[in-house]
Amino acid sequence: MQPSERPVVLEVERATKRFGPVTALRDVSLQLRQGEVLGLIGDNGAGKSTLVNIICGALRADEGRVLVDGVERHFTDPSEARHAGIETVFQNLALIPTLNIWENIYLRREELAPGVLGKTLRVMNKRAMRREVEKGFERFGLTLPPLSTKVSSLSGGQRQQVAVTRGVLWGSHIVLMDEPAAALGVMQTEVVLALVERLKAHGISLLFISHNMQHVLRVADRIAVLFLGQKVADFEVGANTQATELVALMTGAAGGDLAAAKALP
Amino acid sequence: MSENHEELVRASSRGVSRKGFVLGGAGVVGALGLGPISSAFAYVNRASNTKQIAFAQPDTAFAGYPLLLKGVTDYAKSRGYQVLESHANSQLSAQVNEINTWIAQGIGGIIVLPLDNNAMLPLIQKAHGAGVKFLDYSDNALPGVDGWVIFNNLQGAGLVGRYVGNWINKTLGGNAKVALLTHEVQKTGRDRIHGGEAAMLKVAPKAKIVAKHEGVLSAQVLPVAESMLQANPDLNVFMCIADDGCLGAYQAFLQTHPSAARQKQMCIVGWDGTVPVMQKIVAGTAIRATGVLDLIKVGSASAQATIDAIEGSGATKINFPYVVADQTPAGIATAKSFIRRYKAVTH
Amino acid sequence: MPEPSSTGRPRWRAPRPRSEGGARAVASKLGAYQSGGLLVALVLLSVFFGTQSAQFWRSSNLKVILLQVSVVGIVAIPGAMLVLSGYVDLSVGSVAVLAVAVFGDVVKVDHQSVAVGIVAALAAGTGWGLMNGFLISYLEFSPIVVTLGGYAGARGAAEAITHDVTQYGFGSSFGVLGNGTLAGLPVPGVILIIAFLLGAYVWYVIPTGRHLTAVGADKAAARSLGVPVRRIPFVLYILSGFASAAGGLILTSQLDSASLSIGIGLELQVLTAILLGGVAFSGGRGSLWGVLFGVFFVGVLNDGLILMNVGPYYANLAVGIVLVLAAGSDAFYRRLERIPVQIDETRPKRGAVAAPPPTDVRMDDAAV
Numbered sequence: 001m002q003p004s005e006r007p008v009v010l011e012v013e014r015a016t017k018r019f020g021p022v023t024a025l026r027d028v029s030l031q032l033r034q035g036e037v038l039g040l041i042g043d044n045g046a047g048k049s050t051l052v053n054i055i056c057g058a059l060r061a062d063e064g065r066v067l068v069d070g071v072e073r074h075f076t077d078p079s080e081a082r083h084a085g086i087e088t089v090f091q092n093l094a095l096i097p098t099l100n101i102w103e104n105i106y107l108r109r110e111e112l113a114p115g116v117l118g119k120t121l122r123v124m125n126k127r128a129m130r131r132e133v134e135k136g137f138e139r140f141g142l143t144l145p146p147l148s149t150k151v152s153s154l155s156g157g158q159r160q161q162v163a164v165t166r167g168v169l170w171g172s173h174i175v176l177m178d179e180p181a182a183a184l185g186v187m188q189t190e191v192v193l194a195l196v197e198r199l200k201a202h203g204i205s206l207l208f209i210s211h212n213m214q215h216v217l218r219v220a221d222r223i224a225v226l227f228l229g230q231k232v233a234d235f236e237v238g239a240n241t242q243a244t245e246l247v248a249l250m251t252g253a254a255g256g257d258l259a260a261a262k263a264l265p
Numbered sequence: 266m267s268e269n270h271e272e273l274v275r276a277s278s279r280g281v282s283r284k285g286f287v288l289g290g291a292g293v294v295g296a297l298g299l300g301p302i303s304s305a306f307a308y309v310n311r312a313s314n315t316k317q318i319a320f321a322q323p324d325t326a327f328a329g330y331p332l333l334l335k336g337v338t339d340y341a342k343s344r345g346y347q348v349l350e351s352h353a354n355s356q357l358s359a360q361v362n363e364i365n366t367w368i369a370q371g372i373g374g375i376i377v378l379p380l381d382n383n384a385m386l387p388l389i390q391k392a393h394g395a396g397v398k399f400l401d402y403s404d405n406a407l408p409g410v411d412g413w414v415i416f417n418n419l420q421g422a423g424l425v426g427r428y429v430g431n432w433i434n435k436t437l438g439g440n441a442k443v444a445l446l447t448h449e450v451q452k453t454g455r456d457r458i459h460g461g462e463a464a465m466l467k468v469a470p471k472a473k474i475v476a477k478h479e480g481v482l483s484a485q486v487l488p489v490a491e492s493m494l495q496a497n498p499d500l501n502v503f504m505c506i507a508d509d510g511c512l513g514a515y516q517a518f519l520q521t522h523p524s525a526a527r528q529k530q531m532c533i534v535g536w537d538g539t540v541p542v543m544q545k546i547v548a549g550t551a552i553r554a555t556g557v558l559d560l561i562k563v564g565s566a567s568a569q570a571t572i573d574a575i576e577g578s579g580a581t582k583i584n585f586p587y588v589v590a591d592q593t594p595a596g597i598a599t600a601k602s603f604i605r606r607y608k609a610v611t612h
Numbered sequence: 613m614p615e616p617s618s619t620g621r622p623r624w625r626a627p628r629p630r631s632e633g634g635a636r637a638v639a640s641k642l643g644a645y646q647s648g649g650l651l652v653a654l655v656l657l658s659v660f661f662g663t664q665s666a667q668f669w670r671s672s673n674l675k676v677i678l679l680q681v682s683v684v685g686i687v688a689i690p691g692a693m694l695v696l697s698g699y700v701d702l703s704v705g706s707v708a709v710l711a712v713a714v715f716g717d718v719v720k721v722d723h724q725s726v727a728v729g730i731v732a733a734l735a736a737g738t739g740w741g742l743m744n745g746f747l748i749s750y751l752e753f754s755p756i757v758v759t760l761g762g763y764a765g766a767r768g769a770a771e772a773i774t775h776d777v778t779q780y781g782f783g784s785s786f787g788v789l790g791n792g793t794l795a796g797l798p799v800p801g802v803i804l805i806i807a808f809l810l811g812a813y814v815w816y817v818i819p820t821g822r823h824l825t826a827v828g829a830d831k832a833a834a835r836s837l838g839v840p841v842r843r844i845p846f847v848l849y850i851l852s853g854f855a856s857a858a859g860g861l862i863l864t865s866q867l868d869s870a871s872l873s874i875g876i877g878l879e880l881q882v883l884t885a886i887l888l889g890g891v892a893f894s895g896g897r898g899s900l901w902g903v904l905f906g907v908f909f910v911g912v913l914n915d916g917l918i919l920m921n922v923g924p925y926y927a928n929l930a931v932g933i934v935l936v937l938a939a940g941s942d943a944f945y946r947r948l949e950r951i952p953v954q955i956d957e958t959r960p961k962r963g964a965v966a967a968p969p970p971t972d973v974r975m976d977d978a979a980v
Contacts, residue, residue, distance in 0.1 A: 058836050079838030094833040098896040103822055108838045110819040124819045189838045328776040480923045482873030484863060488680045492918035495673040496665065511875060512780075516867050520679075520791055541780055541869070611777070 015064035039220030057081030085173030097152035336564020412581030421587025422460025422470030430468025486513030554591035647902025661916035668686035682800035698895030703762025705878030708860030713770035716870025737965030741853020780869035790865030828895025
């Protein structure tokens with residue numbers, strides 16, 4: 001199936017969001033197709049995280065719509081977004097420092113014990129949760145400190161790995177990744193990018209936000225560029241796509257022509 | 266007694282006013298509101314103001330306040346005086362405001378239960394400057410006052426202590442184990458317990474103090490008394506600094522499921538003269554004596570001292586005596602009479 | 613690998629893994645077992661009092677201790693959940709006395725039955741908790757300011773209702789609540805045990821306990837993850853109000869009087885037990901077992917000192933010292949928690965050549 005023929009799993013239609021006098025997003029639309037990696041880039045303050053927060057249910061747009069699998073959704077709560085199949089790796093990680101690794105991964109979707117214990121009494125199945133996380137790490141070839149380590153003991157890089165792993169382990173349909181490799185070293189970044197490829201191969205659709213042009217160019221099938229709250233470019237990544245062009249678009253130095261040239265027909 | 270009760274509770278509440286922000290705010294507004302209005306009238310009727318006295322007992326929600334007020338107003342009326350009440354609701358700033366207002370109005374005299382002794386000193390000077398008599402009503406005579414009504418704590422302590430000593434001799438043949446519930450930070454507390462202990466030992470020298478701990482109000486005394494009874498299961502006497510504490514000690518005693526014989530060997534005593542305690546004395550329970558301050562008479566005495574100070578003759582310095590309500594025939598009659606008189610006023 | 617400079621000392625010094633790992637393990641255990649440390653202190657204290665007083669270990673004395681700590685314990689359970697979530701309730705003592713005042717008024721002035729009085733009292737406490745919860749969770753007023761206002765306001769309301777008159781004499785059936793026994797234990801003690809079991813169930817067994825921790829540790833992160841950050845404190849404040857009212861009724865039953873002296877200092881006693889027990893005041897971390905030990909520690913301390921006929925000032929002093937120790941332990945734990953974790957397998961052995969990385973990519977912490 002041609003990339004452009006794949007179904008649109010996530011669509012944002014003319015989203016606008018204001019914070020008091022500041023308009024963080026103005027009339028932003030984009031489409032994410034099945035099994036595609038859409039890179040979202042923009043300078044600080046361009047509105048990327050705001051857009052992510054709207055899609056994942058942490059914020060409500062003032063105007064505009066969000067459609068998941070073609071159905072318009074109004075999320076009041078991040079849990080609703082998760083039930084719709086949207087996993088998020090937050091820029092600020094959203095990890096609870098006093099809980100340990102597996103507790104963080106399972107927070108708000110704790111596995112309950114089988115039978116009556118679980119159903120009526122809602123007893124947590126701690127052993128099963130821990131085992132599942134262990135298996136998940138093995139499957140993805142990750143090594144982290146003992147799972148019972150509290151997140152506050154982990155370094156910044158290790159925490160980011162936990163946050164990425166959480167998104168990857170639960171991701172079954174759509175995964176939003178907001179700067180997932182920002183604190184990581186070279187080797188770990190490779191792992192994250194490899195994970196992105198792997199997820200794509202499994203038919204999962206990703207929205208990938210990063211400052212790093214090389215990373216974006218490597219994994220993204222399409223790129224959307226935000227500048228001061230508006231989308232200024234949206235195009236398929238080709239062999240000729242240059243990092244310098246992207247930077248120009250991001251910083252607004254590109255001017256109208258280049259943006260127009262890069263826009264979707 | 267009232268100011269002792271007030272001070273005791275204040276001390277227990279660790280400095281937070283009992284009346285709280287809700288009522289205190291209202292009190293300040295009340296004092297400020299009434300002040301200017303009555304000042305206006307005062308300037309019109311200045312001559313008749315000298316026939317007014319102010320009863321500055323600021324704890325107007327206290328259960329015994331109606332008793333005090335009855336004593337004050339009845340007596341004042343009998344001598345042709347009008348009584349002004351406090352609206353300070355135990356807030357010091359409100360008390361200072363209303364005293365200033367009364368001084369400005371040039372009334373005859375003020376008798377004050379001070380919320381803070383030091384805050385009163387400049388007010389005394391001011392009152393004298395305006396020709397207003399200033400008396401106080403607490404356990405200390407402030408310097409420069411025109412008179413006072415002070416409770417004769419040592420006398421009251423002696424009354425109760427002697428009763429306990431006699432009871433020990435009669436019931437237990439002179440040997441007894443005694444527990445004291447103290448309140449050492451306050452003079453009334455110290456006077457009552459030390460005086461009571463001394464008077465008891467004079468009559469029953471073989472009595473032994475086996476336990477001593479802080480405790481004033483019933484909720485505080487309950488756990489203390491429970492532990493004391495564990496340490497000394499054959500305890501004979503609880504001497505409590507206030508009647509409220511007696512009730513706590515009594516309940517702790519009942520929790521040990523004492524037999525009738527055991528109950529006969531327990532004697533719980535206190536001071537103040539509250540109705541529930543006096544009722545238990547009359548009913549023949551283990552609470553056997555209290556040193557009563559006749560609140561109605563305290564009121565009259567306050568009015569009397571103030572009026573005498575204004576008119577320049579008579580008794581202005583009153584050491585108000587306690588009366589004992591206990592389980593002797595005379596004591597029971599005393600208790601019954603108080604219960605009757607108090608209930609007539611407060612229902 | 614760092615190159616030695618001309619002075620022979622390496623220009624760059626790697627963090628020393630082994631000792632920090634060891635210290636971290638100790639701190640981790642300490643923190644996890646601060647409650648355990650308190651248990652040890654409790655046992656030692658009890659042993660000490662046993663040597664000082666022949667009456668300490670008698671079953672009647674132990675039951676008295678249970679009786680004395682029950683109300684504080686019952687109120688401390690929702691209280692500890694609030695602190696874990698990053699909130700606090702300073703109004704508990706005053707809400708207790710408000711419920712007491714309502715009870716006395718309804719039964720003695722309105723001449724309703726004791727059952728009606730109990731319902732009214734519990735409703736008053738729960739209602740005040742609901743107000744606290746609404747103002748704090750939904751309007752986002754400061755918990756300390758709101759509950760401090762309740763500390764004064766609820767007591768003021770109690771005084772207004774009663775006009776300072778103490779109602780008393782509620783009958784022997786009501787007396788069972790405070791003075792009765794069930795299976796050999798005092799009824800308030802049984803209530804405490806039930807409340808603790810329910811609390812432990814919420815804290816340790818079901819997911820809600822983790823959610824409380826999440827809200828207390830990082831409310832924004834918890835919100836992003838879909839934890840109901842408004843509903844949780846709202847419900848907890850309602851429970852705290854209910855528990856305060858229940859505690860007030862228990863004390864009323866014990867005193868057989870709706871005394872206004874009830875609840876004075878309760879919030880301090882509850883908070884002391886919570887903090888002693890190792891629930892961090894900033895929230896996000898703590899042990900409910902520790903709170904229970906804290907409750908009993910203070911109870912044993914007070915009872916023991918009275919048995920020894922030592923003055924009350926020593927009890928306050930002792931509690932103060934233990935609180936400072938608990939604070940120190942908490943700070944020590946947090947400090948050592950910040951030392952990063954090393955991964956054993958990838959730490960290169962001194963002098964060995966690093967092995968080539970396996971085909972499966974691994975996280976190498978040394979690069980971070």
